[in-house]
Amino acid sequence: MMLLILFLICGDGILPCLVCCGLHECGHLLVCLLLKLQFSALNFTVTGLNLRLKEDLQSLPIAKAILLHGGGILMNLICACIFGMFGMQLWTWVNLSLAAFHLIPASELDGGRIWLLLGQKLLQAQWLFFYEWIGQGIAFLIFAWLAFMALKIGETGFGYMTALIAVSCILPGNQK
Numbered sequence: 001m002m003l004l005i006l007f008l009i010c011g012d013g014i015l016p017c018l019v020c021c022g023l024h025e026c027g028h029l030l031v032c033l034l035l036k037l038q039f040s041a042l043n044f045t046v047t048g049l050n051l052r053l054k055e056d057l058q059s060l061p062i063a064k065a066i067l068l069h070g071g072g073i074l075m076n077l078i079c080a081c082i083f084g085m086f087g088m089q090l091w092t093w094v095n096l097s098l099a100a101f102h103l104i105p106a107s108e109l110d111g112g113r114i115w116l117l118l119g120q121k122l123l124q125a126q127w128l129f130f131y132e133w134i135g136q137g138i139a140f141l142i143f144a145w146l147a148f149m150a151l152k153i154g155e156t157g158f159g160y161m162t163a164l165i166a167v168s169c170i171l172p173g174n175q176k
Contacts, residue, residue, distance in 0.1 A: 016090050016091045016094045017094055019091075020076065020079065020091065020094045020095050020098055021098065023075050023076065023079050023095070024072035024073075024075055024076050024098050024102070025072060026075060027071040027072040027073070027074055027075025027076065028051065028068065028069075028071040028072045028075075029042070029051065029071075030071060030075065031067055031068050031070075031071030031074075032051055032053075032068060032071070035064055035067065035068065037053055037054075037055070037060075037064075037068070038053070038054040038055070039051045039052055039053050039054060040052045040053070040054050062117055062120075062121050065117055066114050066117055066118075069110045069113045069114050069117070070110060070114060072098075072102060072110055073098075073099045073102050073103060073110055073111075076095040076096070076098045076099040076102075077095070077096075077099050079091075079095045080092045080095035080096045080099065083095060104138070104139050104142055104143075105135035105136070105138050105139050106135075106136065106139035106143075106165075106169050107132070107135070107136065107139075107169075109139075112135060112136075112139070115131075115132075115135040116132065116135070119131040119132065119135075136169050136170055137169075137170070139166075139169040140166050140167075140169040140170050142166075143162050143163070143165045143166035143169060144163070144166040146162045146166075147159045147160070147162035147163035147165075147166055150162055151163075
């Protein structure tokens with residue numbers, strides 16, 4: 001999804017988009033290896049890298065789980081710094097965009113998973129439902145604002161696609 005958004009924005013800059021998305025996914029894999037987490041399967045899917053851990057993700061300490069979900073974001077931020085030092089503006093921008101995108105607290109993004117982990121750690125169980133809806137509401141507002149701005153400047157394809165993403169944030173069944 002993010003690759004499509006970046007491609008629509010960058011136009012002919014598909015190579016940086018592909019490479020930076022790959023770097024993001026490698027960040028998750030690197031953290032998994034650094035934490036010595038064993039995985040039973042590694043699949044590349046439409047949504048990115050899918051690691052199947054041998055142990056239950058719920059059994060991980062919260063710091064490890066947050067680091068695992070944030071590994072891609074950290075990798076994009078590190079790469080943005082490196083590319084920035086070499087004056088590679090498009091590559092820097094794409095990495096920063098990926099990091100920011102994945103911080104959005106939508107349930108299927110890294111930010112949504114981190115948001116939920118923090119809620120589970122900080123809140124009592126009866127408040128988690130509202131907390132999850134707040135995260136989805138924030139995600140909805142971000143995507144709705146992006147859709148509005150895209151439509152306002154005449155980027156109709158990007159605007160409609162982003163509006164669909166916004167609506168998906170608040171559809172029933174999206175909250176766990």
